[in-house]
Amino acid sequence: MSKTVFTKTFGCQMNERDSEIMEQLLAQAGYIPVAEQSGADLVILNTCSIRAKAEQKVFSLLGMLRKQKKEQPGLRIVVAGCVAQQEGQQIFKRMPHVDIVVGTQQIYQLPDMLLRLEQGETKREISCDMEKSFSIPPFQKLLSPSPALTEFRKFVTIMQGCNNFCTYCVVPSTRGREISRPVADILEEVTLLTQQGVKEITLLGQNVNSYGCTNPVAEQKTGFADLLRLTAKMSGVDRLRFTTSNPQDLSSGLMQCFKDIPNLCPHFHLPVQAGSNSVLKKMHRKYTRELYLEKVDQLRSFCPEIAISTDVIVGFPGESEEDFQQTMEILETVRFHGSFSFKYSDRPNTRSADFADKVDEKVKGERLKRFQDRQDQISLERNREYIGTSVEVMVEKCKPGSIQARTRSNHIVHFPAPVETSVNLQLGDTTLVTINHAGKHSLNGVLTE
């Protein structure tokens, strides 16, 4: 008899992709994904430890699951992702009702782990020793297509881990060193996805710009720009995106792709993190504010309409008001279309956790508000630039009477569903919409006549 699985994903797109892989593997083992946690036979929390807040949410959700498990003793609870990788079996001490802890590179073993649990092995025997987990090859042969999982857009992992060791970041310790996935595997996965009806592909890695610098791909001499060109040429790829990039590795070869490749979407997420060189140095980001601004100018010279978004951390240890002002200056100069901004928080196993000169919480909160308020104004001004233009959108949600879609520049657009029955828009369809209103987070429009 089939069982049900509910997956809750925290954090980044790498985690979203890992959740998809786990659900796909579990589907082959007879599990059906469900949207509600209550009543599910299996609950997976795919965790993120990059910010303290996300980690706190995981433990509070686990606390709630304790009650559910008392009422439903057959419930299985799995903790996956970066918190699992970081805490390992310590999680059982704090949350004894958890059944399996699975690290970031062991997700392919989850169905087998569940089976072993049913066969009577103890959770401590099953849950791997995280110390050894990085010796396991992170990429496995592709899973066979599953029509139940067909969607119109998908992430394709092209590399894992990171070699940059930014002082605030847990990724090198939770996901290991950078490994690029072989080109043939990536293209094979893209082929299978497009055969299932996927139209938009996002190539995914912690630092896609350095794709091909690590084995086994280094021997193939395929850099990220080459990989983009190969993927873009594949039949069925209507839209191509990628994330995430590190400014230090952004080459002019990659920028040139925005000029040459018609199905490469004109959106670039380029995390700056801080505008002050002294803070960037303490973060161990290997670029300066001058280099960052130079790269933005160069990128815009290749693709003037490109929408640029960023990540910012405010209140890094030692950040003075003058340092913060330089972050505000970067915001004014680049006028990002959007940004993800956060207050700095100490994370376990990071160098910055030991730094002195921690910034007062109140000061961090006040700086974050100043940054976000100004970003909101700029986003609104940027979005207003689209009013009166006709833009290509891809449908991503259909509700009665209204449709949500996404532009090539990654803006969300809402528009009324067509009343004529001859126009029947489905998920993944593209159409033209004329923008007639702009908010700070989205646009509104009507179907272009």
Ligand code: SF4
């Ligand atoms: S580049 Fe820095 S912030 Fe990004 S994953 Fe690597 S270590 Fe973390």
